Amino acid sequence: MKTKILPFLAVLFFASISSNAQITQGKYLLGGSIGYYNSGSDNYSALNGNLQFGKVIKENTVMGIMGSISANQSHSENNPLTVNSYSAGIFYRTYKPLGKKFYLLQEVDLAFQHVNGVTYFSKIGASLATYSNGAMITYIPGVSYSVSKRFQMELVMPNLASVSYAHLKTVDSKLPPNISSQKADNFSANVNLNANLVNNFGIGFKFLLGK
Numbered sequence: 719m720k721t722k723i724l725p726f727l728a729v730l731f732f733a734s735i736s737s738n739a740q741i742t743q744g745k746y747l748l749g750g751s752i753g754y755y756n757s758g759s760d761n762y763s764a765l766n767g768n769l770q771f772g773k774v775i776k777e778n779t780v781m782g783i784m785g786s787i788s789a790n791q792s793h794s795e796n797n798p799l800t801v802n803s804y805s806a807g808i809f810y811r812t813y814k815p816l817g818k819k820f821y822l823l824q825e826v827d828l829a830f831q832h833v834n835g836v837t838y839f840s841k842i843g844a845s846l847a848t849y850s851n852g853a854m855i856t857y858i859p860g861v862s863y864s865v866s867k868r869f870q871m872e873l874v875m876p877n878l879a880s881v882s883y884a885h886l887k888t889v890d891s892k893l894p895p896n897i898s899s900q901k902a903d904n905f906s907a908n909v910n911l912n913a914n915l916v917n918n919f920g921i922g923f924k925f926l927l928g929k
Contacts, residue, residue, distance in 0.1 A: 741813050741821075744928060747772045747780050751872075751922030761793040770809060770924075778813040784827065801835035805854070819864040823872065827856045831884075845890075852884030852904075862924070872922040881907045 752767040765788065772782020785806045792799040807829030813821040833850040860874030886902045 741774055741778050741780070741926065743774050743776050745774045746927040747774065747782060747811075747924055748927060749870075749922060749924035751874075751920055753920050762791070763793070764788065764790045772809065772811070778815070778821075780809075780811040780813075782809060783807070784809050784829070786829070797837055797839055799835065799837045801833065803831060803833040805829040805831040813862065816861075821862040821864075821870075823860050823862050823874070825858040825860075825874075827854075827858065829854050829856070831882075833884075847889045849887045849889075850884045850904075852882060854880055854882035856880040868926045870924040870926070872924065874920055874922060875910075876920050877908075877910050879907075879909050 748771050750767060750769040752765075754763075754765050756763045766786065767788075768784060768786035770782060770784040772780040775781050783806070786804070788803045790799075790801040807827060809825055809827045811823060811825040813823050816822055830853050831851070833848075835848045836845055837848075838845045856877045857879040858874055858876055859878060860872050862870050862872045864870050882905070884904045886904055888900045
């Protein structure tokens with residue numbers, strides 16, 4: 719198994735600046751993360767990224783907007799699967815100083831999400847398309863480190879807990895849409911703890927802007 723988690727920007731440029739970051743009211747927060755996962759044994763790969771922009775509404779508290787995109791592929795020889803998702807929403811984040819430039823962070827996201835997936839059945843030459851529109855509330859804990867006054871690196875557990883609602887539609891390519899199309903509503907609550915500890919974490923970055 720090969721796992722890669724890539725930050726957008728190199729840390730080395732900022733490591734030489736030793737002043738501590740102050741998450742004070744009136745500043746702006748800009749950042750995001752990108753992750754890549756590849757498993758040769760499972761014939762599966764995933765790429766995801768997100769971007770956030772918010773304002774410090776009071777000391778150690780940030781509220782703002784966000785967007786994300788992800789692409790997942792299962793490279794099965796008989797039934798390859800491709801799933802793409804897009805989301806946009808708002809977030810609320812708090813920091814608790816731990817000392818030595820470290821913070822404990824907690825974040826709650828509310829996002830509206832669109833997902834489309836296609837499974838191709840090579841033996842019969844047919845495909846099954848699935849479309850989903852819905853909303854999700856997620857809880858994300860983590861630890862943040864002040865590399866400099868304006869730059870932070872983070873280690874987070876994305877989507878540790880979530881509650882979601884989705885309206886699903888499936889379409890079979892071998893039948894007319896009015897015959898094969900099926901619709902359903904799905905409500906779920908999940909706790910995401912992977913048996914492989916590395917897969918539970920992601921690396922991100924944040925810029926603190928303003929005076």
